[in-house]
Amino acid sequence: MQINVSNRVSTLKPSAIREIFKSLTDPSVISFAAGNPSPESFPVDAMQKFANDIFEKQSTTALQYSITEGYIPLREEILKRQKEKFGIGKDFDTVLVMTGGQQGIEHTCKVLCNEGDTIICEEPTFIGALNAFRSYGCKLAGVPMDDDGINIEKLEEAAKANPNAKILYLIPTFQNPTGKTMSLEKRKACLEIAKKYDLFILEDNPYGELRFSGDDVPTIKSMDTEGRVIYCSSFSKILSAGMRVGFLLLHEDVAAKIAIIKQVSDVHTNIFFQLMCHKFLTEYDLDGHIAKIKKLYGHKASLMLKCLDENMPEGFTYTRPDGGLFIWGDMPKTIADPKAFIKELADNKLAVVPGATFMCDGEAVCHGFRMNYSTPSDEQIVKGVNILAEVAKRNLK
Amino acid sequence: MQINVSNRVSTLKPSAIREIFKSLTDPSVISFAAGNPSPESFPVDAMQKFANDIFEKQSTTALQYSITEGYIPLREEILKRQKEKFGIGKDFDTVLVMTGGQQGIEHTCKVLCNEGDTIICEEPTFIGALNAFRSYGCKLAGVPMDDDGINIEKLEEAAKANPNAKILYLIPTFQNPTGKTMSLEKRKACLEIAKKYDLFILEDNPYGELRFSGDDVPTIKSMDTEGRVIYCSSFSKILSAGMRVGFLLLHEDVAAKIAIIKQVSDVHTNIFFQLMCHKFLTEYDLDGHIAKIKKLYGHKASLMLKCLDENMPEGFTYTRPDGGLFIWGDMPKTIADPKAFIKELADNKLAVVPGATFMCDGEAVCHGFRMNYSTPSDEQIVKGVNILAEVAKRNLK
Numbered sequence: 001m002q003i004n005v006s007n008r009v010s011t012l013k014p015s016a017i018r019e020i021f022k023s024l025t026d027p028s029v030i031s032f033a034a035g036n037p038s039p040e041s042f043p044v045d046a047m048q049k050f051a052n053d054i055f056e057k058q059s060t061t062a063l064q065y066s067i068t069e070g071y072i073p074l075r076e077e078i079l080k081r082q083k084e085k086f087g088i089g090k091d092f093d094t095v096l097v098m099t100g101g102q103q104g105i106e107h108t109c110k111v112l113c114n115e116g117d118t119i120i121c122e123e124p125t126f127i128g129a130l131n132a133f134r135s136y137g138c139k140l141a142g143v144p145m146d147d148d149g150i151n152i153e154k155l156e157e158a159a160k161a162n163p164n165a166k167i168l169y170l171i172p173t174f175q176n177p178t179g180k181t182m183s184l185e186k187r188k189a190c191l192e193i194a195k196k197y198d199l200f201i202l203e204d205n206p207y208g209e210l211r212f213s214g215d216d217v218p219t220i221k222s223m224d225t226e227g228r229v230i231y232c233s234s235f236s237k238i239l240s241a242g243m244r245v246g247f248l249l250l251h252e253d254v255a256a257k258i259a260i261i262k263q264v265s266d267v268h269t270n271i272f273f274q275l276m277c278h279k280f281l282t283e284y285d286l287d288g289h290i291a292k293i294k295k296l297y298g299h300k301a302s303l304m305l306k307c308l309d310e311n312m313p314e315g316f317t318y319t320r321p322d323g324g325l326f327i328w329g330d331m332p333k334t335i336a337d338p339k340a341f342i343k344e345l346a347d348n349k350l351a352v353v354p355g356a357t358f359m360c361d362g363e364a365v366c367h368g369f370r371m372n373y374s375t376p377s378d379e380q381i382v383k384g385v386n387i388l389a390e391v392a393k394r395n396l397k
Numbered sequence: 398m399q400i401n402v403s404n405r406v407s408t409l410k411p412s413a414i415r416e417i418f419k420s421l422t423d424p425s426v427i428s429f430a431a432g433n434p435s436p437e438s439f440p441v442d443a444m445q446k447f448a449n450d451i452f453e454k455q456s457t458t459a460l461q462y463s464i465t466e467g468y469i470p471l472r473e474e475i476l477k478r479q480k481e482k483f484g485i486g487k488d489f490d491t492v493l494v495m496t497g498g499q500q501g502i503e504h505t506c507k508v509l510c511n512e513g514d515t516i517i518c519e520e521p522t523f524i525g526a527l528n529a530f531r532s533y534g535c536k537l538a539g540v541p542m543d544d545d546g547i548n549i550e551k552l553e554e555a556a557k558a559n560p561n562a563k564i565l566y567l568i569p570t571f572q573n574p575t576g577k578t579m580s581l582e583k584r585k586a587c588l589e590i591a592k593k594y595d596l597f598i599l600e601d602n603p604y605g606e607l608r609f610s611g612d613d614v615p616t617i618k619s620m621d622t623e624g625r626v627i628y629c630s631s632f633s634k635i636l637s638a639g640m641r642v643g644f645l646l647l648h649e650d651v652a653a654k655i656a657i658i659k660q661v662s663d664v665h666t667n668i669f670f671q672l673m674c675h676k677f678l679t680e681y682d683l684d685g686h687i688a689k690i691k692k693l694y695g696h697k698a699s700l701m702l703k704c705l706d707e708n709m710p711e712g713f714t715y716t717r718p719d720g721g722l723f724i725w726g727d728m729p730k731t732i733a734d735p736k737a738f739i740k741e742l743a744d745n746k747l748a749v750v751p752g753a754t755f756m757c758d759g760e761a762v763c764h765g766f767r768m769n770y771s772t773p774s775d776e777q778i779v780k781g782v783n784i785l786a787e788v789a790k791r792n793l794k
Contacts, residue, residue: 001595001623005654006511012657039457047460048452055445060436063444063637099496099641099663106662110532114403115512132661135507198398226398240460242668244496257402260409264529265503266496270667271639 008115008137013362026349030384032371033351035176035325037237038300041293041374043280047240050279054272062272068263069255070097070247071274077281078247086208087222088231094252096259099269101206101234101246106132107265108202108230108248109167111257113138118165120158120199122150124328124358124368126176129169129204141165142360145175147319149182152189159197168199172220174207174324177358177370181322187220194228200254201229206237206246207324209290212298214322227251235277237325238290243273297325300373300381307385313393318371325374328355329388331367335395338367344395350387405512405534410759423746427781429768430748432573432722434634435697438690438771440677444637447676451669459669465660466652467494467644468671474678475644483605484619485628491649493656496666498603498631498643503529504662505599505627505645506564508654510535515562517555517596519547521725521755521765523573526566526601537757538562542572544716546579549586556594565596569617571604571721574755574767578719584617591625597651598626603634603643604721606687609695611719624648632674634722635687640670694722697770697778704782710790715768722771725752726785728764732792735764741792747784 054062069075075095082088082095098104105128113119115137121129123142133140141158144151149172159165170190172182182190194201203220221231227250234246248258262268280286304327308318315332329352335341342354355368373381451459466472472492479485479492495501502525510516512534518526520539530537538555541548546569556562567587569579579587591598600617618628624647631643645655659665677683701724705715712729726749732738739751752765770778 001625003624003648003650003654005508006514008511009508009654009658012661034462036462039461042456042460044452044456044460048449051448051452052445055441055448059439059441061639063439063441063639064436065431065433065633065638099667102661103663111402111406114405117403128661128664131657135658135661227400228398236462241462242458242460242665244663244665244667251400253400257400257406260528261406261532264409264499264525264532266500266641266663267525268639268641270496270641270670273667273669 008135012131012134029349029351030376030380030387031351032373032376032384033353034372034375036375037241038296038374040296042240043289046280046284047276050276050283053279054275058275062275066268066271068259068268070095070269071271071278074274074278074281077278079249081281082249086219088219089249090225092227092251093249094255096248096250096255096262097269097274098246098248098262099266100236100244101204101232102128102132103262103265104232104246104248105129105202105204107258107261108232109133109136109138110261111254112200113166116164118162119167119169120155120162120165121169121360122171122175123360124177124355124366125169126171126204127357130358130360140360145178145180147180149180149186150190152186152193155190156193159193159199165197165199167202168194169202169204170220171204173205173217174210174321176207176324177326177353178328179319179321179324179326181217184217187217188223191220191223191228202232203229204232206234208233209238210294210297211323212294212301221249227254230254238286238293239277239280243270243276245269245273245277294323297323297374300378301327303378304371304373304381304385307382311385311389313389313396315396316392325372327371327373329369329371331369331392332396333367335367338365341391341395342369344391345388348387348391350384405532409528409531426746426748427773427777427784428748429770429773429781430750431769431772433769433772434638435693435771437693439637440686443677443681444673447673447680450676451672455672459672463665463668465656465665467492467666468668468675471671471675471678474675476646478678479646483616485616486646487622489624489648490646491652493645493647493652493659494666494671495643495645495659496663497633497641498601498629499525499529500659500662501629501643501645502526502599502601504655504658505629506530506533506535507658508651509597510563513561515559516564516566517552517559517562518566518757519568519572520757521574521752521763522566523568523601524754527755527757539757542575542577544577546577546583547587549583549590552587553590556590556596562594562596564599565591566599566601567617568601570602570614571607571718571723573604573721574723574750575725576716576718576721576723578614581614584614585620588617588620588625599629600626601629603631605630606635607691607694608720609691609698618646624651627651635683635690636674636677640667640673642666642670642674691720694720694771697775698724700775701768701770701778701782704779708782708786710786710793712793713789722769724768724770726766726768728766728789729793730764732764735762738788738792739766741788742785745784745788747781
């Protein structure tokens with residue numbers, strides 16, 4: 001029989017990264033293509049202990065249906081921690097537990113945007129968000145980035161040019177895929193533009209706690225006085241990605257709408273792991289644990305940057321992140337076919353993610369590529385950069 | 398600031414059941430309003446043992462990002478079990494692990510229907526499905542039910558009257574909310590009508606394994622020779638609802654589209670509990686466990702029916718389910734305001750779900766109400782039916 005899918009889905013393709021991830025079965029391929037936290041960062045022993053506690057003392061709560069908004073003590077602890085540590089959250093704000101940050105992004109779009117509405121975003125940006133927006137028939141308006149974040153003039157142009165824009169989607173800190181952090185001045189300017197053009201800001205901050213150098217920059221949400229900023233984060237990068245527990249911190253009126261949408265989407269997030277997260281927030285030295293992850297990622301980022309500095313030929317550039325998981329590389333424009341370059345890397349057993357993946361127009365020619373340092377071993381980082389440098393030199397001849 | 402939500406969301410209300418569930422904090426209220434499995438049915442000890450096994454032997458797999466379609470060994474075991482036990486699944490079929498059956502329903506709608514398309518369904522039917530369909534701006538065409546399932550003549554009328562109908566949504570076995578089971582003849586007729594009018598059938602079967610009397614009736618999916626039937630089920634009613642693990646069994650071409658949508662929705666289902674389910678399918682006497690649940694629910698259903706038979710005044714009727722979780726009651730039409738009757742029950746500390754909740758037009762007057770017997774204790778069942786009978790008699794005077 002003929003399968004006719006909905007218009008919103010018909011043009012959507014699987015995420016290149018997920019597809020690369022699926023095909024990475026050849027163990028001899030070094031992957032800089034993942035967005036995964038390091039398995040070394042999983043607190044397995046504590047998690048096992050907490051799991052046994054839950055089975056022994058809270059098994060009915062942990063295995064029965066629960067409420068859509070999330071386990072109330074967890075929501076309270078998240079709110080408390082965000083307020084104490086990051087100054088995030090006003091009286092009108094509440095927390096919704098989501099099935100990963102991805103669900104927070106997808107649901108925000110479903111609730112705020114009609115088909116044909118525009119979402120303005122940094123370009124390049126997170127493919128998972130782009131595809132979520134596409135899946136609701138939204139138009140995407142990408143704004144180029146400077147070293148200190150989104151270009152504010154171009155942002156205002158985009159806001160002016162798109163009167164049906166509803167959301168400004170931003171990853172201000174250790175952006176995926178570039179690793180860039182937006183300056184405080186630009187954060188303030190984004191909020192002003194959002195006010196001027198009546199946009200919601202969806203501030204996606206999955207990596208914010210993973211700073212290994214430089215000083216924290218206040219989140220946009222911490223400056224939000226009217227509920228214009230929807231703040232999205234998750235436990236994926238600090239505890240476990242596989243458990244799928246994230247959260248939105250947002251105005252309670254928007255939260256009420258998103259809860260209705262979540263109810264019809266998955267009823268609620270796995271409650272066992274909500275209890276687990278609550279234990280990590282109340283019975284564990286989470287900050288000490290995060291300090292260890294930061295040290296690990298700081299080491300890995302330094303190593304990758306050192307290898308790049310020592311080996312890469314002139315013409316290739318790359319970002320120097322202060323945290324998060326990613327370095328963005330740019331190849332010189334003299335390389336006519338960036339896709340062929342990425343393919344040549346893969347043939348030489350190094351996987352990186354082609355930059356076009358992160359563009360609003362996925363078919364655009366993009367000379368950038370994303371490299372991840374949290375997943376590969378030290379040895380793989382050294383070896384992988386060597387492959388990159390060799391292929392790079394070959395392509396400059 | 399003014400919050401303008403999308404058109405598709407603006408008319409959507411929270412599920413009455415979830416709202417009732419949320420407000421059921423008064424411990425003196427007897428609830429027949431839940432759709433929960435009995436906590437007695439959770440295999441806590443085995444689950445704890447399996448959890449420890451997973452932490453000790455598969456911790457990285459269990460806590461890291463995983464693939465969207467689901468843990469491959471689990472998908473294979475589900476396919477195998479469905480084929481062996483229920484004759485479900487052709488060569489073109491595959492399994493997608495979903496974050497509960499609810500996600501299977503929601504994603505099927507997102508992938509197959511444009512805004513304004515029609516979904517035909519039994520009436521009354523599962524509120525979670527109705528709201529998922531509403532959340533994509535679908536029109537709902539409800540078809541009344543006879544004792545042996547959907548009225549086939551009315552179904553054909555609805556199919557004829559709605560040329561933009563895409564999906565026929567059915568819960569053929571132990572239907573929620575009525576507890577009715579569709580006859581084999583009607584199942585065949587539904588499939589014929591679906592072929593004639595080119596509809597997909599979304600066969601929702603969360604309770605199918607919980608038969609405590611009578612003989613199994615083949616699923617519609619088992620008669621599907623062309624991939625027209627999308628079969629949805631879950632582990633919620635046989636292992637744990639709180640873990641949110643369900644599945645779709647469907648044609649691989651539709652599955653590929655749904656996987657793309659799931660990728661942008663929650664990336665994948667909690668992988669720890671996918672490993673858990675795999676263990677229950679391979680290292681546990683799942684059939685023996687289900688036999689215990691059936692015995693428990695059979696006992697509770699009999700008890701509730703016995704209490705109803707002995708106490709209810711003439712004019713009130715109720716279904717006699719052979720499995721599942723629900724009995725549907727109908728009050729006589731002489732009761733002018735069914736909502737006031739339900740409210741009077743609540744004032745007397747018995748919660749049931751008003752029938753209007755399950756209607757395509759949620760504002761319709763409906764003299765039915767749903768009663769659940771899996772969650773209340775035996776004592777609560779006796780006491781609750783007594784309250785119901787007293788209020789019923791009072792309202793007939």
